[in-house]
Amino acid sequence: MKIERVTGRLSLRRTIETGTEEQRRAVQNIIHDVRTHGDTALKMYTEKFDQVTLDSLLVSESEIEAAYKEISAEMLAILREAAANIRDYHERQKRESWMTTKEDGTILGQKITPLDAVGLYVPGGTAAYPSSVLMNVIPAQVAGVKRIVIVSPPNKQGTLPAGVLVAAHELGVKEIYKVGGAQAIAALAYGTETIQPVDKIFGPGNIYVALAKREVFGQVAIDMIAGPSEIVVLADETAKANEIAADLLSQAEHDERASSILVTPSMKLAIEVANEVQKQLETLPRKAIAAASIAQYGAIYVTDTLEEAIAVVNELAPEHLEIMASEPMHLLGQIRHAGAIFLGRFSSEPVGDYFAGPNHVLPTNGTARFSSGLSVDEFVKKSSIILYSEQALQEHGAKIAAFARLEGLEAHARAVEERFK
Amino acid sequence: MKIERVTGRLSLRRTIETGTEEQRRAVQNIIHDVRTHGDTALKMYTEKFDQVTLDSLLVSESEIEAAYKEISAEMLAILREAAANIRDYHERQKRESWMTTKEDGTILGQKITPLDAVGLYVPGGTAAYPSSVLMNVIPAQVAGVKRIVIVSPPNKQGTLPAGVLVAAHELGVKEIYKVGGAQAIAALAYGTETIQPVDKIFGPGNIYVALAKREVFGQVAIDMIAGPSEIVVLADETAKANEIAADLLSQAEHDERASSILVTPSMKLAIEVANEVQKQLETLPRKAIAAASIAQYGAIYVTDTLEEAIAVVNELAPEHLEIMASEPMHLLGQIRHAGAIFLGRFSSEPVGDYFAGPNHVLPTNGTARFSSGLSVDEFVKKSSIILYSEQALQEHGAKIAAFARLEGLEAHARAVEERFK
Known part of the structure; x- marks a missing residue:
């Protein structure tokens, strides 16, 4: 597994597959x-x-x-x-x-269906x-x-x-x-x-x-255009190489185009993980797929500091992020882009694939920058609710009409005024 | 404005414009x-x-x-x-x-960023x-x-x-x-x-x-592929024709392809509205656009009952729905598809376009069936959070490994087992 020293910020945003x-x-x-x-x-x-x-x-x-x-x-x-x-x-x-009411009789709300x-x-x-x-x-x-x-x-x-x-x-x-x-x-x-x-x-x-x-x-x-799966492990020197390697390989066995990446400020850990990946790879039933994935899309990025490692993680915007550091919870606030965040060494990524409860359908290919895993939200729609009272329209109608006229929409203004003819 | 008697359910789902x-x-x-x-x-x-x-x-x-x-x-x-x-x-x-914790040390949550x-x-x-x-x-x-x-x-x-x-x-x-x-x-x-x-x-x-x-x-x-705007007014015999006509025209002046529709069980109201639309149209500055819109995409659907009228509204899944009936709030629960719902005669649609507070960016073209107006949700993403304790992984690890093996993903199973080697 290739080890790369990273100093600045990475820009690894990949291009979407649009087909021939x-x-x-x-x-x-x-x-x-x-x-x-x-x-x-x-x-x-x-x-x-x-x-x-x-x-x-x-x-x-x-x-x-x-x-x-x-x-x-x-x-x-x-x-x-x-x-x-x-x-x-x-x-x-x-x-x-939900709904909110005002003393002038106005009701505003949002209906979930x-x-x-x-x-x-x-x-x-x-x-x-x-x-x-x-x-x-x-x-x-x-x-x-x-x-x-x-x-x-x-x-x-x-x-x-x-x-x-x-x-x-x-x-x-x-x-x-x-x-x-x-x-x-x-x-x-x-x-x-x-x-x-x-x-x-x-x-x-x-x-x-x-x-x-x-x-x-x-x-x-x-829902989304799913791409190949990816994992990024953010680790400090307290993490265990064998566990990181096993988690990287669990991603790599999915697909030759899957991506498994370790980001760490520890060169010692980087080398240990590279060796462990090689060792564990040998006995995997899906060795061919995992090996191709690691060779093509696997990487170990070594940064100078943990801060820089976090910056790299945010650039990658991974589908799955594991934080294996002495105080994983303390780093949570700095993670801006990740589909799912696994904290600590007992939160191996397969825990989330099958069992823990959160959804395993997650944004791939760097799209965690702007999208989320599957959730109940994707199965409902929201309708806004507006009830204006006579009093409310009397108070605000002229302003609404003026705004409509600013936009050149006379019929909008007249619709409001029609109520008071 | 053409008046049509509707008995069964309408199926008006339009096709999207995909360009040449x-x-x-x-x-x-x-x-x-x-x-x-x-x-x-x-x-x-x-x-x-x-x-x-x-x-x-x-x-x-x-x-x-x-x-x-x-x-x-x-x-x-x-x-x-x-x-x-x-x-x-x-x-x-x-x-x-949010987060939830379990006694075995597990933390699950959802981070909004x-x-x-x-x-x-x-x-x-x-x-x-x-x-x-x-x-x-x-x-x-x-x-x-x-x-x-x-x-x-x-x-x-x-x-x-x-x-x-x-x-x-x-x-x-x-x-x-x-x-x-x-x-x-x-x-x-x-x-x-x-x-x-x-x-x-x-x-x-x-x-x-x-x-x-x-x-x-x-x-x-x-965000969405926006289509031409539309309004549907659901009205019973208590509604005022001049107000409905004004609201229909406020939509029609937007765009020749805008759609303004009245659905009512009252033939009397239907005829009055058709006449009012004709009358009010005459003095509109954007008369040409509004007239073309009304002629091509305007319609008055007369149903036998209010129940049937509601069914038609749900088929249309309008961007804007106005309910002008004696008890508009009582009908709210039956509305399954609408971008925004305006209740009662003082909630003229322009109130929502400019001033009331809810968003005016709404799903057009029948897409209220499956999508919502613009909201804060579209500007955040959710990351799921999983923290498993040693105890939790010890209790559930074997099940997770078994599930992984059912799916033929051996490296997933080993990733969990690696923690207890």
């Missing part, structure tokens, strides 16, 4: 076909891309039953405990509608994670969303991974459709005979899924 | 040029599109002084009172970071509204954003409207740049010699601005 012109056009064509031909197009593309012919897109009860047979009782209990923790955390994010219907994209293959089902569905339920739809590309046997089905069923999700790719996003946005459209689409996917989400954005809402 | 292939390419070229040539490209495009040659992009102090001379003392006082109301409302939206830098696009020409400056800048300031940048296309005299400059200066905004169009969006997203990049871009604009925002989305965050 060819990919964009392919996605536009798929969306067009789904809008025109509905289910027929979905099944056609499923044959083409997933190499399986489906009678029904909807997951059946017998598929759910079969999935349960693959999951141990112990694992089911863990899933349930994780779900309870996630629900507990997200309940705390929930906000109430859940979305009617949301769709969750669950990627296929090795990236089909039951934990993602928990992390996306539970905040929707806490928010009060009534209709929750899951779409995911079927495997060659024409079904979905057992863990995904069990997690969805545990949460009471009824609509699970075996369709993936841009065609699934098109179906969620525009609807087909089988799949009614939703209002917002969540979940990560490959470049085609990302481009399709970008394409339908506006017709429906989307 | 030619417009998309033009925008991509402009962005590329700004990224490559910086200020030179900005000035070149300003000459091309705004027909003015600028020495400096930054608005000077003497321009601000000149602007103040154009605004009356009375108008300045109104601006200040409006700003105070807007600030007061948005202060109530502000959220605090303001964005570092935001950019506000203020459209040019007749759509350059000082009220938009207030509505975008104040929530940013309440959130604690330190750097706020305004961009707006210069007029032929090479400056900006007095109202915009005074509003910006009143709020203490220092960086105001005379640049508009896709080139301004590119500058905000990628930066030039003069304009440092921001993290999120707010504000409406023409199709080129909208396409540019869509294009840079991911590199920076964007």
Whole structure:
């Protein structure tokens, strides 16, 4: 793992992946076909891309039953405990509608209303994670969303991974459709005979899924364009190299493009971590992926001071930040950009991926500068409420009319004045 | 104004404007040029599109002084009172970071951090509204954003409207740049010699601005793709036709594509409103725009019952909803989709545009189904906080490792186990 001395501030803001012109056009064509031909197009593309012919897109009860047979009782209990923790955390994010009243009769407020219907994209293959089902569905339920739809590309046997089905069923999700790719996003946005459209689409996917989400954005809402995952560990000389290395590798095993970075003022620690990464890498089942990730996107930045290390962290704006320092809590206030912050040596990042409660859907690729992890907020909308009394309008009407006229909007001014004719 | 009897539910979800292939390419070229040539490209495009040659992009102090001379003392006082109301409302939206602790030492929480830098696009020409400056800048300031940048296309005299400059200066905004169009969006997203990049871009604009925002989305965050404005009035037979007509016209004068709709179970009211609209239209300075808007996008829907009228309103998911009924508050709970809700006859929509306090930047084009008006929330991000104690990890570590292994992520499991080696 390469070690680099950093003195000034780093500027590592990466560029977003917008796909090739060819990919964009392919996605536009798929969306067009789904809008025109509905289910027929979905099944056609499923044959083409997933190499399986489906009678029904909807997951059946017998598929759910079969999935349960693959999951141990112990694992089911863990899933349930994780779900309870996630629900507990997200309940705390929930906000109430509020109102404020004035003596002149004015009422102002904000009404919180859940979305009617949301769709969750669950990627296929090795990236089909039951934990993602928990992390996306539970905040929707806490928010009060009534209709929750899951779409995911079927495997060659024409079904979905057992863990995904069990997690969805545990949460009471009824609509699970075996369709993936841009065609699934098109179906969620525009609807087909089988799949009614939703209002917002969540979940990560490959470049085609990302481009399709970008394409339908506006017709429906989307959560974010997820990029490869990243971890930054901010450590001082008190941290343990073996633990840091293990955490860096847990990120690296996700994806060759995942990024694992240590920032520390300690050259001694830097060298130890580099050695530990090499050592632990050897026995990993996903060694090839992790090694490629570390080689290409891994880095150890050594700064002169802890202050400088913090500045580097803020430049990186990591998805996951671990602070392994003697007083991690004392540094919290200086962290301006991070999706999730893990404090101290027992807060290994996987704790947050599965179990602790906060969401693991987090802003990647430096977007923690301006965006947040998934939360209940993304499943509600706010409507402002304005009630003016006769007295209030009498007192302020002339000012409102004057402001409207400043902007050249005479009909706005007259609308107010019409009340007192 | 056309009157239509509606019996079933309406489905009026409109399609988003995604521009022509030619417009998309033009925008991509402009962005590329700004990224490559910086200020030179900005000035070149300003000459091309705004027909003015600028020495400096930054608005000077003497321009601000000149602007103040154009605004009356009375108008300045109104601006200040409006700003105070807007600030007061948005202060109530502000959220605090929170934490929860468990007896095993676990701390979970959510840290709220303001964005570092935001950019506000203020459209040019007749759509350059000082009220938009207030509505975008104040929530940013309440959130604690330190750097706020305004961009707006210069007029032929090479400056900006007095109202915009005074509003910006009143709020203490220092960086105001005379640049508009896709080139301004590119500058905000990628930066030039003069304009440092921001993290999120707010504000409406023409199709080129909208396409540019869509294009840079991911590199920076964007607020929303704004469409033409709309109002829906939900009224029963107790409402006054002249007031409804005036409010419909206040929307219609904005834009030929603006949409003004009355939904009522009263045919008598429907006919009266249609007549009133015709009458009031005659004397409006922006008669041509309002008439075109009413003819193309105006409608009066008559339902059998008030319940049905409410269902139609929810289908329309209007940006602005006025409820003019005998008991407007009683209907509030049934409104599922609306950007802002104005209750009773003295809550004319312009009250919210300028003065009451809630934001006037609202979801248009039916997007109130899934999105909200601008609020303090859009200027902060949330970081989740996880601190696990040794005791907590000892108790739950094996479960976390088991979950990781279910997902085939061995390095995740080992990261947890590494703590207890």
